[in-house]
Amino acid sequence: MRIADIQSHIDHELVSKPQIEELIRRVAAQVSQDYAGKDLLLVAVLKGAVNTMTALSQALTIPVQLEFMSLSSYGAGTQSSGTITVRKDLDCSVRGRHILIVEDIIDSGRTLRWLVDELNSRGAASVEVFALLDKVSRHEVQVDVKYPGYVIPDEFVVGFGLDYDERYRNLDSIAVLKPQEYQDQGEQS
């Protein structure tokens, strides 16, 4: 689905499909170089990171293992509940493994902070982060990001995996909805 298909719901586009593709290509080249000859495990945080995981993994030039963990804290609104819910855990042990977490967005930073600490406590050899988008101005906790994505302003975005109330994940770029679409009227809406 493209912006043009849902124009009446969209306020503005923030990151275009070509911009996403360019970033993914650049990060994939760097990751392929950094982990050449190593056994890399990519861990995507579902559901939001599904598109980013697919795009990044296909652009790599090294073989990797793909694993998924489903975490949730936003539910139906535009504000984090502050509580991370594990909807699905990893299927494998991470002990002694080099891990790259693949995320769609860093907002408060709480999801990533929790996951980095969790994987380290499970005995990972290394834990690094790639996040497609970063709302730097909204961070509440500190997270080190080895492969940074696009810094975006304090607006609630949808597309390329990101949802508002489970919708718009299948948009192929990143956009902000019209204010009336955000029914919880949170501070970002």
Ligand SMILES: O=P(O)(O)OC[C@H]1O[C@H](OP(=O)(O)OP(=O)(O)O)[C@H](O)[C@@H]1O
């Ligand atoms: O930095 P934070 O404030 O923690 O926000 C970032 C997280 O929030 C979203 O997940 P969400 O809880 O909406 O689950 P979803 O991926 O299934 O939509 C997003 O996909 C990130 O995982």
Ligand code: HPA
């Ligand atoms: O801006 C956002 N959009 C969708 N999901 C999110 N989770 C944290 N921030 C966002």
Ligand SMILES: [Mg+2]
């Ligand atoms: Mg969500």
